[in-house]
Structures are given as structure tokens and as C-alpha cells.
Amino acid sequence: MSANSPAAVVVLAAGGGTRMKSNSLPKVLHEVCGRSLVGHAVAAAEELTPSQLVVVIGHMREKVAEHLAAHHPGARAVVQEEQNGTGHAVRTALEALAADGIELDGTVIVTTGDAPLLTGGTLSALAGAHAEQGNGVTVLTAVVPDPFGYGRILRDEADGAVAAIVEEKDASDAQRAIGEINSGVFAFDAKLLVDALAEVTTDNAQGEEYLTDTLEILRRAGHRVGAVVAADYRDILGINDRVQLAHARRLLNDRLLERAMRAGVTVVDPATTWFDVQVSYEPDAVVLPNTQLQGATHLGEGCEVGPNSTIKDTRIGAGACVSNTTADRAEVGELATAGPYAYLRPGARLARKAKVGTYVEVKNSELGEGAKVPHLSYIGDATIGEGSNIGAASVTVNYDGVNKHRTVIGAHCRTGSDNMFIAPVTVGDGAYTAAGSVITSDVPAGALGVGRAQQRNIAGWVGRKRPETTSAQAAAAATERDEQAATEA
DSSP states (O other): OOTTOOSEEEEEEOOOOGGGOOSSSOGGGOEETTEEHHHHHHHHHHTTOOSEEEEEEOTTHHHHHHHHHHHOTTSEEEEOSSOOOHHHHHHHHHHHHHHTTOOOOSEEEEEETTOTTOOHHHHHHHHHHHHHHTOSEEEEEEEOSOOTTSOEEEEOTTTOOEEEEEOGGGOOHHHHTOOEEEEEEEEEEHHHHHHHHHHOOOOSTTOOOOTTHHHHHHHHTTOOEEEEEOSSGGGGOOOOSHHHHHHHHHHHHHHHHHHHHHTTOEESOGGGEEEOTTOEEOTTOEEOSSEEEETTOEEOTTOEEOSSEEEESOEEOTTOEEOSEEEESOEEOTTOEEOSSEEEOTTOEEOTTOEEEETOEEESOEEOTTOEEEESOEEESEEEOTTOEEOTTOEEEOBOSSOBOOEEEOTTOEEOSSOEEESSEEEOTTOEEOTTOEEOSOBOTTOEEOOOOOOOOOTTHHHHHSTTSHHHHHHHHHHHHHHHHHHHO
């Protein structure tokens, strides 16, 4: 915590969000670029390192509290039993702190849990201006292209202080022409806030305690009401329905892609590329079209990902190439390759220069340096040593119906196509296995494992058992040709 850190940040996240039309998920838990709406609000607040970080919850409180505990354990959840307005929500938060003997002294930032584009930098600018100007309260405002529906900011012509906030329905034509609007985000002097909240009434059409009433209360008491205009009006955009949710996702994704490109990442088609906020990268990584990078995915220097790939919580090594691939909690080593059409499931780990090819699925398995699984195979619960090559259409048969078992294939092995490895089984270093084999026992180092039945041919079977088929007709014609050729010879 720095000397300029606020005493508290209060995030208002108790509302129901009825316009989201969601029966199973509260509005503040809907996601934008890999983080919940309330998660974005908390992340921005955490950048200020406040002494106290409180999230006021109400609707579907159990789900929101569980989410905060799992993803933002530093935030304290306080329940607003009844949603009686924004002023009541803030008062509930402060009373919860006071009940624990926490007396706030300094700045209190109040923000909302449904504005995912609001940044820590914008909040920091608000807190800094509030302290510098000595205001009783400072409003974060924005100048928007279309202010319809927002409360307009009326300023004192003498000193630029906020004289009032006029809601759309109460504004005159001249006031509706004002482009500066209220964001619902404020910086307060903590002690003045407590006193002002005590004077807020429910004498309004909604019968609720409005936080904005504190501005007039403080102004009447002789305290200056200041305002800070957000550098980017889009920072303050709130989410009320799924159309706005999609719009915010597009805006935030554009920001994330721009940041990546300015850091040296090539994004070939930003319109079809999606990043989550946790994605990290190194210079000269290339992201091809129709690619989604999710969770804590990391792109190594000079790697290439895509096209048509979904990569989640996966590390891609320097110089690696991942094409048309789905990966989840996997590791792709330096100069390794995956795809096209590969599936790397949790625990898949490809060492340097390893290869997972077309229509190959890997789960909870390690491929050593230079190991290859080129075609049409399933590798589950296995260890494959360096330099080994797994033949096409091979399967490590890891599940016996009750338990999973492990297959170990040593270094520099060559396994034939269409092999079934019935785990637990080990193939020693340098061993070979024959095509079409079912390997049920360990193969010693340097040995050839053969696990297939002796072939036998039953002459005339098709003609006897399938006499009316085209196969029988073709076989009869071939037999006739062979007999004629033999006679002529």
C-alpha cells in the first residue's frame, strides 16, 4: 500500500440485472474477455492498493461470494439484504467495516461492478485529483457522443465545480444538450461521506437512498464538489443487457490486441482474434485468424498460433507452431509443433521439437524431445521418450473400466501403425513394435514386439456366404480371368 492509496474502495455489485434475462447467473458474474464483470471492477480497484476493498453483494449472493472467494480473496463481500439504493449499499459497506472496528480516514472510492472497461489508471486519476483539489466529493464524468438516459453534469461557471447532477427526465432542453454525464463513480472524503449518508432520505419516487443525494448535502455544507473527466468515455460504459455485454467485449478485446501488437505480437486479423485479459506474450509471436487465446495462456518468442485454434491456460514455447488446434492446460515446448486438427488436453506436455500431428489427441502425457505422434492417434496417460516415433492409428489403452493406467515408451522407439498398447505396459529404449500389434506385455529394450494373430484365408467364402452381392460377382469374374490366364499360359 502506498501513501496515496485510498482508505477504501467500495464496489457496488448487489443489483439483479433483470435486463440480462438470466435465470442462473447474476449480472456481475457474466464474463468479458476471461474475467467476470465484478472481477474487472475488483482488478481495477486492486491497482490502487486500498487499505480496504469491499464488494457489496445482494442478488444471488451465494454465487457472487463464492466467485469472489475463489478469484479475488483480497476483496471482502458485504451483503446488502435489501436493495434499497446506492446510498444504502455504501452505508451497508461502511457499517460492516465499523462493526469490525475499522475507522476510515482518507479517500473512499465508490465504483460499480458492471463497468468492465474502467481501468485502475482512471480510478487513480480520480483519486489524485480529489486529493489535490481538496474536494468533499469528486465525480468521475465523461463526455459521450450520445448522453441520452444519463444524468447531466451542471458546473459552476465561476470555479468549474459541480453544481448539480440532473437526470434525463428532469432536465430542460438546454440541459439535455450537455454532453458531460455522471458515471456513478465517486471519490469521497471518508468522514464527510459517513456524515452525508446519515442525512440521505428515501423521499423520492423509488423510495430508495440515492448516493447522488450526498453531493447536494455536502455542497450545502460548504464542501466543494469536483469532477474529473475520463480520458476515454468508454471507460465508464456500464453493462445492462447482453447487447452491451458484447459491445464491451469487443472494445476490451480491441484494447488487449492493440497492447499485444504494440509489444511486438503480430495479429494477422484482429477482427477474428480474441484475447483474455490474462494472456501474456513475448515479441515476434504470430497469431493467425480465427484464434482464441483464453485464460493464462502464454506465447513464447517467435511462436505461431492458428489459424482456427482455441488455446486455454497453455504455454506455447519459443518458435513453436500450433495450427488448427484445441489446447487446454497443456505445454508446447520450444520449436514443437501441434496440428493441424490436434487436441491437447490437460496435462499434455510436448518437449522441445516434439510433434503432435493431424487428428491426434494427447491427454496427461509427456512427449520427449523430438518425439513424434504424426497421425490419427490417442495418447493418454503415457510417457514417450525422446526421438521416438509412434505409428499412425495407435492408441494407449489406459482405462480398464475402473482405473487409469500408464504406458511408457522409451527413447528412440519405432512403433508400427495400428498398435494398441494395453496399459500398464512398457516399451524399452530402442525397441520396435510390428504394425497391427496389440501390445499387452512389456517389450525389452532393442526387441521387436509382435502381438497379432497368424493370418489365414478361407477360399471361396464370399461366393458361398454372400452369393447375390456385387462382391461375389467381382470375385467370380476375377476367378474366371485368372483361370483363363492360366489356360492361355
